[in-house]
Amino acid sequence: xxxxxxxxxxxxxxxxxxxxxxxxxxxxxxxxxxxxxxxxxxxxxxxxxxxxxxxxxxxxxxxxxxxxxxxxxxxxxxxxxxxxxxxxxxxxxxxxxxxxxxxxxxxxxxxxxxxxxxxxxxxxxxxxxxxxxxxxxxxxxxxxxxxxxxxxxxxxxxxxxxxxxxxxxxxxxxxxxxxxxxxxxxxxxxxxxxxxxxxxxxxxxxxxxxxxxxxxxxxxxxxxxxxxxxxxxxxxxxxxxxxxxxxxxxxxxxxxxxxxxxxxxxxxxxxxxxxxxxxxxxxxxxxxxxxxxxxxxxxxxxxxxxxxxxxx
Ligand SMILES: Nc1ncnc2c1ncn2[C@@H]1O[C@H](COP(=O)(O)OP(=O)(O)OP(=O)(O)O)[C@@H](O)[C@H]1O
Ligand SMILES: [Mg+2]
Numbered sequence: 001x002x003x004x005x006x007x008x009x010x011x012x013x014x015x016x017x018x019x020x021x022x023x024x025x026x027x028x029x030x031x032x033x034x035x036x037x038x039x040x041x042x043x044x045x046x047x048x049x050x051x052x053x054x055x056x057x058x059x060x061x062x063x064x065x066x067x068x069x070x071x072x073x074x075x076x077x078x079x080x081x082x083x084x085x086x087x088x089x090x091x092x093x094x095x096x097x098x099x100x101x102x103x104x105x106x107x108x109x110x111x112x113x114x115x116x117x118x119x120x121x122x123x124x125x126x127x128x129x130x131x132x133x134x135x136x137x138x139x140x141x142x143x144x145x146x147x148x149x150x151x152x153x154x155x156x157x158x159x160x161x162x163x164x165x166x167x168x169x170x171x172x173x174x175x176x177x178x179x180x181x182x183x184x185x186x187x188x189x190x191x192x193x194x195x196x197x198x199x200x201x202x203x204x205x206x207x208x209x210x211x212x213x214x215x216x217x218x219x220x221x222x223x224x225x226x227x228x229x230x231x232x233x234x235x236x237x238x239x240x241x242x243x244x245x246x247x248x249x250x251x252x253x254x255x256x257x258x259x260x261x262x263x264x265x266x267x268x269x270x271x272x273x274x275x276x277x278x279x280x281x282x283x284x285x286x287x288x289x290x291x292x293x294x295x296x297x298x299x300x301x302x303x304x305x306x307x308x309x310x311x312x
Pocket of ligand 1 (some may be wrong): 017049050051052057058077078079080081082084086097
Protein backbone atom coordinates (compact mmCIF):
# COMPACT_ATOMS: atom_id res chain seq x y z
CA UNK A 1 0.00 0.00 0.00
CA UNK A 2 1.20 3.51 -0.76
CA UNK A 3 2.09 5.40 2.38
CA UNK A 4 1.65 9.10 2.85
CA UNK A 5 4.12 11.12 4.89
CA UNK A 6 1.26 12.81 6.70
CA UNK A 7 -0.08 9.51 8.09
CA UNK A 8 -0.14 10.16 11.88
CA UNK A 9 0.41 6.52 12.86
CA UNK A 10 3.54 6.05 10.72
CA UNK A 11 6.14 4.10 12.79
CA UNK A 12 9.21 6.22 12.04
CA UNK A 13 8.89 10.00 12.13
CA UNK A 14 10.77 11.98 9.46
CA UNK A 15 14.12 12.34 11.22
CA UNK A 16 15.53 15.47 9.68
CA UNK A 17 14.20 19.00 10.03
CA UNK A 18 13.05 21.11 7.08
CA UNK A 19 15.47 23.31 5.20
CA UNK A 20 17.48 25.77 7.28
CA UNK A 21 17.67 28.02 4.18
CA UNK A 22 15.00 30.67 3.53
CA UNK A 23 12.41 29.83 0.86
CA UNK A 24 10.26 32.12 -1.28
CA UNK A 25 6.49 31.60 -0.85
CA UNK A 26 6.38 29.81 -4.24
CA UNK A 27 9.18 27.42 -3.25
CA UNK A 28 7.62 26.80 0.18
CA UNK A 29 4.28 26.02 -1.51
CA UNK A 30 6.03 23.61 -3.87
CA UNK A 31 7.60 21.75 -0.92
CA UNK A 32 4.26 21.61 0.89
CA UNK A 33 2.78 19.97 -2.23
CA UNK A 34 5.78 17.64 -2.52
CA UNK A 35 5.43 16.45 1.09
CA UNK A 36 1.74 15.75 0.47
CA UNK A 37 2.60 13.34 -2.35
CA UNK A 38 2.78 9.60 -1.52
CA UNK A 39 6.04 8.22 -0.13
CA UNK A 40 7.46 5.93 -2.78
CA UNK A 41 10.79 5.08 -1.18
CA UNK A 42 11.57 4.81 2.49
CA UNK A 43 14.68 3.86 4.46
CA UNK A 44 13.83 2.71 7.97
CA UNK A 45 16.70 2.43 10.45
CA UNK A 46 18.88 1.25 7.58
CA UNK A 47 22.29 -0.03 8.65
CA UNK A 48 24.79 -1.73 6.37
CA UNK A 49 28.07 -3.19 7.59
CA UNK A 50 30.93 -4.96 5.81
CA UNK A 51 33.63 -7.23 7.16
CA UNK A 52 36.99 -6.33 5.67
CA UNK A 53 40.68 -6.98 6.48
CA UNK A 54 40.56 -3.74 8.48
CA UNK A 55 37.71 -5.11 10.57
CA UNK A 56 34.04 -4.20 10.48
CA UNK A 57 33.13 -1.15 8.36
CA UNK A 58 29.81 0.59 8.99
CA UNK A 59 28.99 1.91 5.52
CA UNK A 60 25.56 3.20 6.58
CA UNK A 61 24.18 3.64 10.09
CA UNK A 62 20.55 4.16 11.06
CA UNK A 63 19.45 5.96 7.88
CA UNK A 64 15.83 7.16 8.05
CA UNK A 65 14.51 8.98 4.99
CA UNK A 66 11.28 9.21 3.04
CA UNK A 67 11.28 10.11 -0.63
CA UNK A 68 8.11 11.22 -2.37
CA UNK A 69 6.78 10.27 -5.76
CA UNK A 70 8.39 12.25 -8.62
CA UNK A 71 10.99 13.76 -6.34
CA UNK A 72 14.61 14.14 -7.40
CA UNK A 73 16.86 13.44 -4.43
CA UNK A 74 20.59 13.94 -4.80
CA UNK A 75 22.94 12.18 -2.39
CA UNK A 76 26.26 13.85 -1.66
CA UNK A 77 29.05 13.33 0.85
CA UNK A 78 32.75 12.49 1.02
CA UNK A 79 34.24 9.41 -0.59
CA UNK A 80 33.41 6.32 1.45
CA UNK A 81 30.31 7.79 3.15
CA UNK A 82 28.12 5.02 1.73
CA UNK A 83 26.49 6.69 -1.30
CA UNK A 84 26.95 3.71 -3.64
CA UNK A 85 26.03 1.31 -0.85
CA UNK A 86 22.78 3.24 -0.39
CA UNK A 87 22.00 2.91 -4.12
CA UNK A 88 22.89 -0.79 -4.12
CA UNK A 89 20.69 -1.48 -1.10
CA UNK A 90 17.74 0.29 -2.77
CA UNK A 91 18.42 -1.70 -5.95
CA UNK A 92 18.28 -4.91 -3.91
CA UNK A 93 21.87 -5.77 -4.82
CA UNK A 94 23.23 -5.40 -1.29
CA UNK A 95 21.80 -7.10 1.81
CA UNK A 96 21.29 -4.88 4.87
CA UNK A 97 22.58 -5.54 8.39
CA UNK A 98 19.56 -3.94 10.07
CA UNK A 99 16.48 -1.95 9.14
CA UNK A 100 14.91 -1.99 5.69
CA UNK A 101 14.11 -0.25 2.44
CA UNK A 102 10.48 0.00 1.39
CA UNK A 103 9.32 0.74 -2.16
CA UNK A 104 5.64 1.64 -2.25
CA UNK A 105 5.41 0.21 1.27
CA UNK A 106 6.89 -3.18 0.29
CA UNK A 107 10.25 -4.32 1.73
CA UNK A 108 13.03 -4.65 -0.86
CA UNK A 109 14.58 -8.11 -0.81
CA UNK A 110 15.94 -8.43 -4.38
CA UNK A 111 16.36 -6.45 -7.61
CA UNK A 112 13.08 -5.77 -9.44
CA UNK A 113 11.72 -3.96 -12.50
CA UNK A 114 10.35 -1.17 -10.28
CA UNK A 115 13.96 0.08 -9.85
CA UNK A 116 16.25 0.97 -12.76
CA UNK A 117 19.93 1.79 -12.45
CA UNK A 118 22.41 3.91 -14.42
CA UNK A 119 26.09 3.81 -13.44
CA UNK A 120 29.10 5.97 -14.24
CA UNK A 121 30.65 3.40 -16.60
CA UNK A 122 29.02 2.82 -19.96
CA UNK A 123 27.14 -0.44 -19.71
CA UNK A 124 25.72 -0.85 -23.22
CA UNK A 125 26.15 -4.09 -25.14
CA UNK A 126 28.65 -3.15 -27.89
CA UNK A 127 27.36 -5.78 -30.35
CA UNK A 128 23.76 -4.50 -30.24
CA UNK A 129 22.37 -1.39 -31.96
CA UNK A 130 20.92 1.36 -29.76
CA UNK A 131 17.37 0.17 -30.45
CA UNK A 132 18.39 -3.40 -29.57
CA UNK A 133 20.10 -2.19 -26.39
CA UNK A 134 16.95 -0.39 -25.28
CA UNK A 135 14.81 -3.36 -26.32
CA UNK A 136 16.82 -5.60 -24.04
CA UNK A 137 14.87 -4.39 -20.98
CA UNK A 138 11.57 -4.77 -22.83
CA UNK A 139 12.40 -8.29 -24.05
CA UNK A 140 13.27 -9.27 -20.49
CA UNK A 141 9.72 -8.29 -19.54
CA UNK A 142 8.32 -10.48 -22.32
CA UNK A 143 7.08 -7.58 -24.49
CA UNK A 144 5.53 -8.67 -27.84
CA UNK A 145 7.97 -8.67 -30.76
CA UNK A 146 6.00 -6.18 -32.88
CA UNK A 147 5.54 -3.54 -30.15
CA UNK A 148 8.96 -3.79 -28.48
CA UNK A 149 10.89 -2.27 -31.39
CA UNK A 150 8.51 0.69 -31.75
CA UNK A 151 8.60 1.25 -28.00
CA UNK A 152 12.41 1.14 -27.91
CA UNK A 153 12.52 3.76 -30.67
CA UNK A 154 10.11 5.97 -28.73
CA UNK A 155 12.41 5.89 -25.71
CA UNK A 156 15.36 6.78 -27.93
CA UNK A 157 13.29 9.70 -29.30
CA UNK A 158 12.68 10.86 -25.74
CA UNK A 159 16.42 11.09 -25.05
CA UNK A 160 16.96 12.79 -28.43
CA UNK A 161 18.62 9.83 -30.17
CA UNK A 162 15.83 8.56 -32.41
CA UNK A 163 17.99 9.15 -35.50
CA UNK A 164 20.70 6.88 -34.11
CA UNK A 165 18.45 3.90 -33.35
CA UNK A 166 20.35 1.65 -35.78
CA UNK A 167 23.85 2.86 -34.83
CA UNK A 168 26.17 0.92 -32.56
CA UNK A 169 27.53 2.20 -29.22
CA UNK A 170 31.09 2.70 -30.55
CA UNK A 171 29.70 5.32 -32.96
CA UNK A 172 28.50 7.50 -30.04
CA UNK A 173 30.05 10.03 -27.68
CA UNK A 174 30.11 9.38 -23.92
CA UNK A 175 27.11 11.66 -23.33
CA UNK A 176 25.10 9.90 -26.03
CA UNK A 177 25.93 6.49 -24.52
CA UNK A 178 24.65 7.65 -21.13
CA UNK A 179 21.45 8.87 -22.79
CA UNK A 180 20.95 5.38 -24.22
CA UNK A 181 21.63 3.90 -20.78
CA UNK A 182 18.92 6.20 -19.36
CA UNK A 183 16.51 5.22 -22.16
CA UNK A 184 17.20 1.53 -21.51
CA UNK A 185 16.61 1.92 -17.77
CA UNK A 186 13.37 3.87 -18.34
CA UNK A 187 12.08 1.46 -21.00
CA UNK A 188 11.68 -1.24 -18.36
CA UNK A 189 9.10 1.02 -16.64
CA UNK A 190 10.71 1.55 -13.22
CA UNK A 191 9.13 3.71 -10.52
CA UNK A 192 12.56 4.71 -9.25
CA UNK A 193 15.67 5.53 -11.27
CA UNK A 194 18.91 5.08 -9.32
CA UNK A 195 21.84 6.99 -10.80
CA UNK A 196 25.32 6.52 -9.30
CA UNK A 197 27.56 9.34 -10.55
CA UNK A 198 26.17 8.83 -14.08
CA UNK A 199 27.84 11.93 -15.53
CA UNK A 200 31.10 11.60 -13.59
CA UNK A 201 33.14 10.51 -16.63
CA UNK A 202 31.87 13.25 -18.98
CA UNK A 203 33.62 16.52 -19.86
CA UNK A 204 32.09 19.65 -18.25
CA UNK A 205 30.14 20.79 -21.35
CA UNK A 206 28.63 17.38 -22.04
CA UNK A 207 27.87 17.04 -18.35
CA UNK A 208 25.96 20.34 -18.33
CA UNK A 209 23.97 19.22 -21.40
CA UNK A 210 23.16 15.91 -19.72
CA UNK A 211 21.92 17.67 -16.58
CA UNK A 212 19.55 19.80 -18.66
CA UNK A 213 18.50 16.74 -20.58
CA UNK A 214 17.78 14.72 -17.44
CA UNK A 215 15.53 17.48 -16.08
CA UNK A 216 13.67 17.50 -19.41
CA UNK A 217 13.19 13.71 -19.25
CA UNK A 218 12.02 13.93 -15.63
CA UNK A 219 9.41 16.54 -16.59
CA UNK A 220 8.01 14.11 -19.17
CA UNK A 221 8.17 10.79 -17.31
CA UNK A 222 6.52 9.74 -14.05
CA UNK A 223 9.73 8.77 -12.29
CA UNK A 224 11.39 9.34 -8.92
CA UNK A 225 15.15 9.85 -9.16
CA UNK A 226 17.88 9.11 -6.60
CA UNK A 227 21.00 10.70 -8.04
CA UNK A 228 24.43 10.25 -6.46
CA UNK A 229 27.08 12.84 -7.18
CA UNK A 230 30.31 14.36 -5.89
CA UNK A 231 29.45 17.67 -7.52
CA UNK A 232 27.68 20.19 -5.28
CA UNK A 233 26.52 22.36 -8.19
CA UNK A 234 25.09 19.32 -9.96
CA UNK A 235 23.17 18.38 -6.80
CA UNK A 236 21.76 21.90 -6.34
CA UNK A 237 20.78 22.16 -10.01
CA UNK A 238 18.95 18.83 -10.10
CA UNK A 239 17.56 18.12 -6.65
CA UNK A 240 14.35 18.85 -4.86
CA UNK A 241 16.15 17.72 -1.73
CA UNK A 242 19.79 16.87 -1.08
CA UNK A 243 20.65 14.04 1.29
CA UNK A 244 24.00 14.96 2.83
CA UNK A 245 25.91 12.03 4.32
CA UNK A 246 29.01 11.97 6.50
CA UNK A 247 31.58 9.18 6.46
CA UNK A 248 32.79 6.57 9.00
CA UNK A 249 30.10 5.70 9.80
CA UNK A 250 27.86 6.80 6.97
CA UNK A 251 25.09 8.83 8.61
CA UNK A 252 22.65 11.52 7.56
CA UNK A 253 23.98 15.00 8.26
CA UNK A 254 21.01 16.79 6.71
CA UNK A 255 18.18 16.31 4.23
CA UNK A 256 18.12 19.76 2.68
CA UNK A 257 15.26 21.34 0.73
CA UNK A 258 16.85 23.21 -2.17
CA UNK A 259 15.35 26.74 -2.24
CA UNK A 260 16.17 27.36 -5.94
CA UNK A 261 12.89 27.72 -7.88
CA UNK A 262 11.89 25.35 -10.70
CA UNK A 263 12.12 25.14 -13.65
CA UNK A 264 15.88 25.08 -13.19
CA UNK A 265 18.54 26.09 -15.65
CA UNK A 266 22.29 26.64 -15.69
CA UNK A 267 21.56 30.40 -15.68
CA UNK A 268 20.57 30.09 -11.99
CA UNK A 269 24.13 29.33 -10.83
CA UNK A 270 24.69 32.92 -9.77
CA UNK A 271 21.34 33.55 -8.11
CA UNK A 272 21.33 34.31 -4.36
CA UNK A 273 19.42 31.07 -3.60
CA UNK A 274 21.93 28.94 -5.48
CA UNK A 275 24.92 30.65 -3.85
CA UNK A 276 23.38 30.41 -0.37
CA UNK A 277 22.75 26.67 -0.88
CA UNK A 278 26.34 26.15 -2.05
CA UNK A 279 27.75 28.03 0.97
CA UNK A 280 25.53 26.02 3.31
CA UNK A 281 26.58 22.67 1.81
CA UNK A 282 30.22 23.68 1.75
CA UNK A 283 30.14 24.49 5.47
CA UNK A 284 28.40 21.16 6.17
CA UNK A 285 30.74 19.01 4.10
CA UNK A 286 33.98 20.88 4.72
CA UNK A 287 33.74 22.17 8.31
CA UNK A 288 36.64 24.31 9.54
CA UNK A 289 39.43 21.90 10.59
CA UNK A 290 39.92 21.36 14.28
CA UNK A 291 43.41 21.07 15.74
CA UNK A 292 42.55 17.61 17.12
CA UNK A 293 41.12 16.20 13.91
CA UNK A 294 43.52 13.52 12.60
CA UNK A 295 42.08 13.91 9.06
CA UNK A 296 43.35 17.50 9.00
CA UNK A 297 46.66 17.05 10.81
CA UNK A 298 49.66 18.35 8.82
CA UNK A 299 51.16 15.67 6.59
CA UNK A 300 54.58 14.40 7.61
CA UNK A 301 56.78 15.50 4.70
CA UNK A 302 59.35 13.01 3.51
CA UNK A 303 62.13 14.49 1.42
CA UNK A 304 62.57 12.61 -1.84
CA UNK A 305 64.87 15.02 -3.67
CA UNK A 306 68.60 14.23 -3.73
CA UNK A 307 70.02 17.56 -4.76
CA UNK A 308 68.98 19.58 -1.76
CA UNK A 309 67.83 22.36 -4.14
CA UNK A 310 64.90 24.25 -2.71
CA UNK A 311 62.13 25.30 -5.06
CA UNK A 312 60.82 28.09 -2.87
N1 LIG B 1 31.87 -5.00 -0.66
C1 LIG B 1 32.49 -4.29 0.31
N2 LIG B 1 33.29 -4.90 1.19
C2 LIG B 1 33.90 -4.21 2.19
N3 LIG B 1 33.75 -2.87 2.38
C3 LIG B 1 32.95 -2.22 1.51
C4 LIG B 1 32.28 -2.89 0.43
N4 LIG B 1 31.56 -1.97 -0.27
C5 LIG B 1 31.76 -0.78 0.35
N5 LIG B 1 32.60 -0.93 1.40
C6 LIG B 1 33.03 0.13 2.33
O1 LIG B 1 31.87 0.82 2.74
C7 LIG B 1 32.13 2.23 2.79
C8 LIG B 1 31.17 2.94 1.86
O2 LIG B 1 31.50 2.61 0.51
P1 LIG B 1 30.70 3.22 -0.73
O3 LIG B 1 31.30 2.66 -1.97
O4 LIG B 1 29.27 3.06 -0.51
O5 LIG B 1 31.09 4.78 -0.60
P2 LIG B 1 30.82 5.99 -1.60
O6 LIG B 1 30.25 7.11 -0.78
O7 LIG B 1 30.05 5.53 -2.78
O8 LIG B 1 32.30 6.39 -2.04
P3 LIG B 1 32.80 7.08 -3.41
O9 LIG B 1 32.40 8.52 -3.31
O10 LIG B 1 34.30 6.91 -3.35
O11 LIG B 1 32.18 6.34 -4.56
C9 LIG B 1 33.61 2.41 2.43
O12 LIG B 1 34.36 2.47 3.62
C10 LIG B 1 33.92 1.15 1.65
O13 LIG B 1 35.29 0.82 1.78
MG1 LIG C 1 30.44 5.43 -4.85
